[in-house]
Amino acid sequence: MTVDIGRDPVTNKRKQKELSGFKTKREAEKAAAALITEIEEGTFVQEKNVTFKEFVNTWIETYSSTVKVSTLRVRKHESGRLMKYFEHKKMKDITKKMYQDALNDLQNPEGKKKGLSYNTISGVHSTGRMIFSKAVELDIIKNDPTQYAKLPRAQKTVEEIEQEEEVPKYLEKEQLAKFLNTAKRKGLGQDYVIFLILAYSGMRAGELCALRWSDLDEDEHTISITKTYYNPSNRTREYQLLTPKTKTSKRKIDMDPFVFEELKQHRKKQKEIMMKYRSTYHDKGFVIAKTDALNAGYPEFIKTIENRMRRLLKLAGLNEKLTPHSLRHTHTSLLAEAGVGLTEIMERLGHKDDDTTRHVYMHVTKTMKKEASQKFAELMRSL
Structure with a gap:
């Protein structure tokens, strides 16, 4: 099923969106009706075929002019941790589940004894939220997959809890x-x-x-x-x-x-x-x-x-x-x-x-x- 989504502002040619993958005609008509409503209300977003790596590189370039070099270094490092999960994936294809699975894997990586600390993962998540929020703002994607993500917490041992309670070392x-x-x-x-x-x-x-x-x-x-x-x-x-x-x-x-x-x-x-x-x-x-x-x-x-x-x-x-x-x-x-x-x-x-x-x-x-x-x-x- 094909739906008109307006005209290209440069060429003035009619733009269309192909809807496919539905089991029944009723499902396709329902999706088309929802799309038409979005177009009429001005909430429709034509998602772009931009990969995570491409967008992050562009975002880093813009972000670099607004922060200290030390902050930029941290953001580059943290976005790099997400690259292994999403590097070649299109931004629009990254789902909430995929993003949550990535956070979970950082805390409990397959094949490794120990993952990253809670604070480190929190930093990665903060950077992830900044990246996808900017993508929504720029109409690259429609929905932010980080919106409802939860930071994983490891089950702590008694020894770890006791160490947490320990007062930081200092000299008398x-x-x-x-x-x-x-x-x-x-x-x-x-x-x-x-x-x-x-x-x-x-x-x-x-x-x-x-x-x-x-x-x-x-x-x-x-x-x-x-x-x-x-x-x-x-x-x-x-x-x-x-x-x-x-x-x-x-x-x-x-x-x-x-x-x-x-x-x-x-x-x-x-x-x-x-x-x-x-x-x-x-x-x-x-x-x-x-x-x-x-x-x-x-x-x-x-x-x-x-x-x-x-x-x-x-x-x-x-x-x-x-x-x-x-x-x-x-x-x-x-x-x-x-x-x-x-x-x-x-x-x-x-x-x-x-x-x-x-x-x-x-x-x-x-x-x-x-x-x-x-x-x-x-x-x-x-x-």
Whole structure:
């Protein structure tokens, strides 16, 4: 059965749609009537013969002009996970069941012991929704197959549940003091000032690598966080400075004058390096800059900071699984122990909302409340 669907706006020729595959004449007439109703109401969409791969490539090209390069990299990676299911399929042929089956397979892949985590699949689904939503908007497809998709959840073991409840690892104040003392005595190059800043500010490693001397106010003893370091290839000269992770990440941190005294000493040493390599020094004002002849002045790698921390933790006899990010958790715990409120802590860390920070805070304050109760009971027993 053939139905007129209007005229081509360019050639003015009549366009028709062929309806086929029906078991009875009544089914065909019913489908034709529904199609005619859509045409009359202006809701008809002539779906295009575009493959998933073709559309994603076009979408990525458009999307790239609206987001940071780091976000684009994530979207490319996540859309790539859907490619193995839909790469050569036409967008209009991808059904709700096919899309749900893809999500389910990511969580429980055939022939493999373990699939992707819930958070990773959630990210893939977010990208999938963006892709198909845009396809609907552009009249490539009529219906969005992601609309009613459910994220699969694996049945967790008792051990996994217990691990989830575990408080993120951080250093107690005595351990932090030991770590910083080890960095001062046995640290390589700039280790001490790196970890002193991270410990006393709670900033991210990427924010530290992007820090410039112009971000420091020596009179007010504050550090302004306005950017973050991005270098996925770990090629010294291919770094980028991006806007902060979130809107709340842009902030000003009050620092102890003691840290600024150490920074003054650090700057003197840095100026000596600048003089030594003055003809090749990458003079962009980075606080934590490389010191070797070939790359002097370029911002330090985040990976280098991670490796240096592991070395110092081992020398100090502390948990070697801790990372620079663990110092943010440490900062949270010590602020909570000092009586600083959760809202103030989140502002200092540049968080609008964060379950991990809240988890650490609640763990520390719960212990403090228990101690307060014990002290009261001891007081009453002494009467």
